[in-house]
Amino acid sequence: MGKKLLITNKIRTLRFFANEMTQLELAEKAGASRQTIMALEAGKYTPSLELAFRIADAFGVSICEVFEYKKEEESK
Amino acid sequence: MTYPSKRTLISIGVGILLLVVYVIYALGDASPAPDDLKLWALALLVYIGACIAAGIVIQILFHIALAIGIAVKEKPGDDKKVERIIKSSMLEDEREKLISLKSSHIGHAFSGFGFVTGLIALAVGSSAVVVLHIMAGAFAVGSIIEGCVSVYHHERGVPNG
Numbered sequence: 001m002g003k004k005l006l007i008t009n010k011i012r013t014l015r016f017f018a019n020e021m022t023q024l025e026l027a028e029k030a031g032a033s034r035q036t037i038m039a040l041e042a043g044k045y046t047p048s049l050e051l052a053f054r055i056a057d058a059f060g061v062s063i064c065e066v067f068e069y070k071k072e073e074e075s076k
Numbered sequence: 077m078t079y080p081s082k083r084t085l086i087s088i089g090v091g092i093l094l095l096v097v098y099v100i101y102a103l104g105d106a107s108p109a110p111d112d113l114k115l116w117a118l119a120l121l122v123y124i125g126a127c128i129a130a131g132i133v134i135q136i137l138f139h140i141a142l143a144i145g146i147a148v149k150e151k152p153g154d155d156k157k158v159e160r161i162i163k164s165s166m167l168e169d170e171r172e173k174l175i176s177l178k179s180s181h182i183g184h185a186f187s188g189f190g191f192v193t194g195l196i197a198l199a200v201g202s203s204a205v206v207v208l209h210i211m212a213g214a215f216a217v218g219s220i221i222e223g224c225v226s227v228y229h230h231e232r233g234v235p236n237g
Contacts, residue, residue, distance in 0.1 A: 024157075024164055032169045033164055035078050036170075039233060045171055045234055048236060051170055
């Protein structure tokens with residue numbers, strides 16, 4: 001079958017370069033909760049395409065600069 | 077541990093406590109006669125009402141506790157920031173909805189299993205009161221399981237899709 005996709009993100013790095021934008025500020029800009037931003041940074045949640053675009057928009061970059069995926073392992 | 081997890085854990089604790097209180101009442105001397113369906117239904121209605129009231133009180137108390145906790149952590153006088161944090165923490169976004177959906181799916185499956193078990197019990201000749209309690213018990217345990225699954229997803233993460 002297909003390979004399992006692992007989606008990673010650079011939100012923490014981008015927040016640092018965005019003048020240390022807080023998780024709260026990013027959450028407000030992206031229309032998500034602070035816990036969701038925390039979960040995203042910890043790799044505990046994969047956002048929907050819509051939220052991914054909103055986060056990229058909050059940083060003023062393209063979605064590819066925030067999220068990337070790699071094929072991890074064969075799925076059963 | 078996140079705010080929704082703490083709130084859910086307290087809800088689970090209160091749910092278990094109320095269930096234990098009901099079981100003690102049901103097995104005690106003050107309980108209605110085994111064939112008095114009307115009084116058992118009333119007792120279950122009171123139990124459900126107590127669960128709903130406890131849920132509302134927990135929501136209110138947790139909102140107050142959250143506000144106090146954040147206000148203590150943040151700089152004094154920064155009311156706007158405290159308000160923003162509370163608003164963000166209480167926001168029900170896509171992740172909350174996904175966790176809610178996944179946990180309620182398991183809770184409902186358990187409740188459905190209880191309903192079928194109740195029907196089987198009725199088919200093999202159990203009394204209506206026993207069937208009523210099998211179904212009510214399945215709903216109560218299903219709700220507790222739903223809370224446990226919700227806490228698990230909040231803490232361990234939830235895959236999208």
